Amino acid sequence: xxxxxxxxxxxxxxxxxxxxxxxxxxxxxxxxxxxxxxxxxxxxxxxxxxxxxxxxxxxxxxxxxxxxxxxxxxxxxxxxxxxxxxxxxxxxxxxxxxxxxxxxxxxxxxxxxxxxxxxxxxxxxxxxxxxxxxxxxxxxxxxxxxxxxxxxxxxxxxxxxxxxxxxxxxxxxxxxxxxxxxxxxxxxxxxxxxxxxxxxxxxxxxxxxxxxxxxxxxxxxxxxxxxxxxxxxxxxxxxxxxxxxxxxxxxxxxxxxxxxxxxxxxxxxxxxxxxxxxxxxxxxxxxxxxxxxxxxxxxxxxxxxxxxxxxxxxxxxxxxxxxxxxxxxxxxxxxxxxxxxxxxxxxxxxxxxxxxxxxxxxxxxxxxxxxxxxxxxxxxxxxxxxxxxxxxxxxxxxxxxxxxxxxxxxxxxxxxxxxxxxxxxxxxxxxx
Numbered sequence: 001x002x003x004x005x006x007x008x009x010x011x012x013x014x015x016x017x018x019x020x021x022x023x024x025x026x027x028x029x030x031x032x033x034x035x036x037x038x039x040x041x042x043x044x045x046x047x048x049x050x051x052x053x054x055x056x057x058x059x060x061x062x063x064x065x066x067x068x069x070x071x072x073x074x075x076x077x078x079x080x081x082x083x084x085x086x087x088x089x090x091x092x093x094x095x096x097x098x099x100x101x102x103x104x105x106x107x108x109x110x111x112x113x114x115x116x117x118x119x120x121x122x123x124x125x126x127x128x129x130x131x132x133x134x135x136x137x138x139x140x141x142x143x144x145x146x147x148x149x150x151x152x153x154x155x156x157x158x159x160x161x162x163x164x165x166x167x168x169x170x171x172x173x174x175x176x177x178x179x180x181x182x183x184x185x186x187x188x189x190x191x192x193x194x195x196x197x198x199x200x201x202x203x204x205x206x207x208x209x210x211x212x213x214x215x216x217x218x219x220x221x222x223x224x225x226x227x228x229x230x231x232x233x234x235x236x237x238x239x240x241x242x243x244x245x246x247x248x249x250x251x252x253x254x255x256x257x258x259x260x261x262x263x264x265x266x267x268x269x270x271x272x273x274x275x276x277x278x279x280x281x282x283x284x285x286x287x288x289x290x291x292x293x294x295x296x297x298x299x300x301x302x303x304x305x306x307x308x309x310x311x312x313x314x315x316x317x318x319x320x321x322x323x324x325x326x327x328x329x330x331x332x333x334x335x336x337x338x339x340x341x342x343x344x345x346x347x348x349x350x351x352x353x354x355x356x357x358x359x360x361x362x363x364x365x366x367x368x369x370x371x372x373x374x375x376x377x378x379x380x381x382x383x384x385x386x387x388x389x390x391x392x393x394x395x396x397x398x399x400x401x402x403x404x405x406x407x408x409x410x411x412x413x414x415x416x417x418x419x420x421x422x423x424x425x426x427x428x429x430x431x432x
Contacts, residue, residue, distance in 0.1 A: 021340040023297055026050040026314070027072055027092070028057075029081055030330030033309050034067035042309070045069045045083050046330040049095070050314070057327045058428060060095045061385060061413060063088065072335045075111045075136065079337070082106040087118070089139070092339060094415050094426050096387045101139040103132065108208075110158045110165065111136060112187050117165055121154030123173035130155045131167065131185065131192075143190050150192040151183045157208025159215060161233050163187050166215050168205040169195070176222055178204035182215070182231060202229045202240045207261075209254040216254065216274060218261060223248035228259060228272055241277045243270075253292040255301065255319065262289050269301075269321065283321030291334035300324065304333030353423045357416065361430035368395075368402045368418070378420035380404065382429075385413055397422075406431050 032043040045063040066083035073080050079090040087106055089098040105122035116136040120127055130151045133142040153171035169181035180198040205217035215231045226249045229240040250264035259272040269283040290304040299319045306312040312333040316325040354371040374397035382391045395402050409431040418425040
């Protein structure tokens with residue numbers, strides 16, 4: 001049975017200078033609920049977006065047919081979601097699907113140049129390969145490493161340093177035969193060059209992250225305790241610190257110079273300093289958490305909370321543990337990615353006119369309302385989630401309110417794009 005408590009949030013930041021950037025949106029992938037006894041998907045996997053400015057959460061879509069989700073990363077203008085048996089690529093601005101790649105047992109994702117790196121693992125199933133590589137643009141197959149030429153056991157986390165990929169090899173779905181390996185792949189040569197043995201105290205590396213030249217793994221061992229390993233890729237120095245926890249860790253995240261971790265079922269966050277290798281403080285937050293991400297700009301912790309069956313919320317904490325806000329998401333919000341945008345790329349002239357669409361959902365007609373009038377005309381294009389054109393309207397920009405007839409649309413979700421020289425907006429609408 002998949003241990004859902006140990007799927008962790010991925011924080012992907014693809015920017016160079018935080019000072020020039022703002023947090024545009026928080027992407028949340030909710031695992032839903034899969035009943036392993038009946039084989040039914042009671043609550044589907046879903047993906048949503050939270051706007052930190054207007055504090056509004058919107059569900060993008062339900063991912064039908066997947067039992068759970070394992071990762072979400074951001075690269076440029078795109079989102080990549082790992083969902084059990086597939087990888088889905090979305091445009092992060094319009095949320096239109098750009099592609100779907102079948103990959104049974106997908107676990108974690110990473111980007112290197114134009115390549116999408118994939119780790120694999122599945123309870124009760126032995127793969128002929130646990131590491132695959134695809135083109136990130138069109139999902140074309142590039143290569144894979146078989147169990148004879150690559151990681152022999154199921155893999156979880158993956159990070160990239162230079163031209164090498166470092167993989168957490170834990171065989172995590174074969175209790176009690178967990179492994180304690182970081183596998184190293186030469187991405188230029190497509191070869192598995194070596195393995196780093198974390199030792200008996202580093203068994204079952206789960207969460208994996210990188211800071212500068214140092215790789216960290218949180219090791220859940222046999223879930224009766226845990227440890228953190230630190231490996232310097234330049235010096236080769238490895239150290240493992242026992243956390244003396246009364247159980248395995250349910251979630252963890254790198255927050256500046258600390259790794260925050262929570263023992264499964266606990267209501268505290270412990271703070272482990274990555275320089276001193278000491279757990280030096282705890283934050284009493286009175287919540288059992290599922291997935292986390294850390295906002296380096298605002299020094300905020302985004303933390304999922306759920307009963308795994310009926311609800312999901314994301315709580316926002318300051319670095320000192322003070323609760324500042326929360327929002328409802330889907331069931332089991334276990335994977336969170338933060339989308340930053342550069343202020344210099346924002347065209348202020350196109351942000352002076354705001355748009356509202358109501359009622360939404362609608363069954364017959366909806367009203368598109370502009371906050372100000374403009375000159376000439378503007379175009380409204382409506383597509384389905386696969387990017388297929390459904391309707392195009394040209395409207396008078398000197399009027400603020402416009403009625404749009406959607407009575408002939410099929411029931412479902414659509415993307416509305418409003419554009420001219422003064423405005424460039426995207427709105428998600430639903431026909432019911």
